[in-house]
Amino acid sequence: MHQPYYTDPVAGSASMPWVRLHATKAYYDMAYGLEKYPSIKATFNFTPSLLRQLQEVGSGTVRDLFLEHAQRPAANLRPEEKAFLIRHFFSANWATMVRPYPRYHELLVKRGVDVFDRDLERVSRQFSTQDLLDLQTWHNLAWFGYGPVSRYPRLAALRAKNRSFTEEDKQEVLALQLVAVREIVPLYRRLMEREQIELTTTPFFHPILPLVIDTDFTRRARPDLPLPSRFHAPEDAEAQLRRAVEFHTATFGRPPVGLWPSEGSVCPELIPMLPKVGLRWLATDEGILARSLDAAQQPWERHRDLYQPYEVGSEGQDVTMLFRDREISDAFGFVYHKTTPEMATEDVLRRLRQIITDAPQEQVTVAIVLDGENPWEHYHEGGEQFLSLLYKACSTGALDGQAVRTTTATVSEALDAAPATRQISHLHSGSWINQDYKIWIGHQEDNRGWDLIGQTRSRLAEITAALPLNRAQAAWDELYAAEGSDWFWWYGDDFDSGYNDE
Structure with a gap:
């Protein structure tokens, strides 16, 4: 969220x-909907920029x-x-x-x-x-x-x-x-403390961390895009991660161990930064897994490869990665609001049964990952009936069979139950949108934004020592906020917010 x-x-x-x-x-x-089904487990992600604003508002x-x-x-x-x-x-x-x-x-x-x-x-x-x-x-x-x-x-x-x-x-x-x-944080903290949910974090102001580390990483997936002057600030990426973990811990009373990188954006250089701040796993889209396996000359077979975790990184700096099932996840976001709650629930169960049948491994881990707020305004009554039917079905063994037992789990619980047995040797650099970073770089407006951030950062680094501590901290806070992905989302011709003046 x-x-x-x-x-x-x-x-x-x-x-x-x-x-x-x-x-x-x-x-x-x-x-609120999850409270009524205590046997259903889930994982929720809060960005620190949202948490801070919830406190302010x-x-x-x-x-x-x-x-x-x-x-x-x-x-x-x-x-x-x-x-x-x-x-x-x-x-x-x-x-x-x-x-x-x-x-x-x-x-x-x-x-x-x-x-x-x-x-x-x-x-x-x-x-x-x-x-x-x-x-x-x-x-x-x-x-x-x-x-x-x-x-x-x-x-x-x-x-x-x-x-x-x-x-x-x-x-x-x-x-x-x-x-x-005011009730949002206490609601989720209560669910976390009774072990029904896991709470995860995102880099503080929702930056595309690979681009903060080095905008030239864009060329790995899109060598055709025109780029700004090189922006290279891995220390900012580490600061966004460190501050996120600290703020999350102060808010919920427990440090996160999982990360949803902004827009599912990953690169190999990000991985060693995560153990430094106590993060043990991250998730992204199945397209990243497909591109990563292809890069390692391991032909992608979706039913065989997707439904399990992977280790990535060198020994001592490795973390676990989980990849979302795009088809089911996107159905929650873009399809199920167009049908009845009963038909939507049955379709989820049908898809899950098919996965269990097709996947060759004994333990199958299916990650359903989607936007936390935007889908539900498209559902009548906010999707309450659909989610209630789905939670009820999952809590009463609707997917179980003679030789099959299914359960919902937090990500950490799922990784403990079925640890990674495969390694990613060539992690692809990209996001969950088209497996590249094009939304946030490459257009004239995007590139102008990166140039301005680079110039501002250089000037701020020059004068920081001469500033009073509180003013220096405030200035860096503003710079980190400017690195956020959302401003670049609206630059260029990809999207229009309808609120350009505001």
Whole structure:
């Protein structure tokens, strides 16, 4: 689970609301749903940049512009503030988070599906004060997932009220948001302490570590890409790892032993850094395994090679790697929300039965790894029924047979039960997206970003000794944040966030 570091430490505000909103939905729901099935084991990953923001938002020390517009009394909104609401307060999945609520959908129809910036103030004049108050309330109320709604009956009552909200109703919704944000870490810590889940980390600000180590590594998979001036800062990569482990330990009271590298990005030079900070395993995509075996002249056979862990690295610096089943994992993310919970559950079980049948080894380890927040807003009711059916099936032996016993496990438990017996000698350098780093480097905008980071880092290294300690630490913190992958994700022509100005 991850959000880029939206906080401006100078202004004390966040540019976007996604930490606050996702906390009331997927972050809360994933733990809440698992609590009801204590025999189901799982592994959850928190990026430190998300954990820090959960603390900042939950304590009230950092507020975002969306929250400020929601808190403002509807009767006192200025024209430009009304326009902000009209533009931004339908930022949700319309099929699952707007249309199911009659009043919210009514307001969307009134605004129009497509509205241009130049028309926002004109359209906003058609909204009464009550319309705007209902919009402020629904934008925040609709984001609550099944966990908070079940735990706090007042939320269900307000949804049933549907319209004509009062300022007091709205403030109640916003107050419950902060309650939910504050509960995220205790929820997961409780599950960890009862040994139901394992918690893992990611480099602090979610950088693509191979590119931080050396941008020239890009050429290993994509020799055709134009590159920036070489950026080479392995010490920054080690700092991002060390700080991640320290922050995770301080937050949850137990050090992580597993790593999800940002975007599944790996390279051979990363491996020796992990044991230095106590990390014993990492995971990435099956495509990396296929390319690694091919590089070692070991022809890839998916059913034979995928469903087991591997050792990688030299003796004394080796770690264990696990590779996700892309087909099942992506079905959770992109397919199952289009079908019924029953059909989705049966498809998961069918796929797992086939794997057990086809894999030649006696012990089969299947890694299902996916994005922690984004898929669930595409499911009706946040996927609650699907996950409940799946958890129930797995906890009642639906996959067991005469000669087969299956169980869910944390990654560390799975590795203890079936230790690696094979070695990767030629680890491929790439990510879980096309087994390369192209998303984050190679376009003119990406390369300009890397050049600016390189220039800034060189200057900061020159002046650090002359700075007061607190200012030097703050400056390096900003540099590490700038190394994060998310900014490069939106550079170039690969993706558009819809929030370029923000």
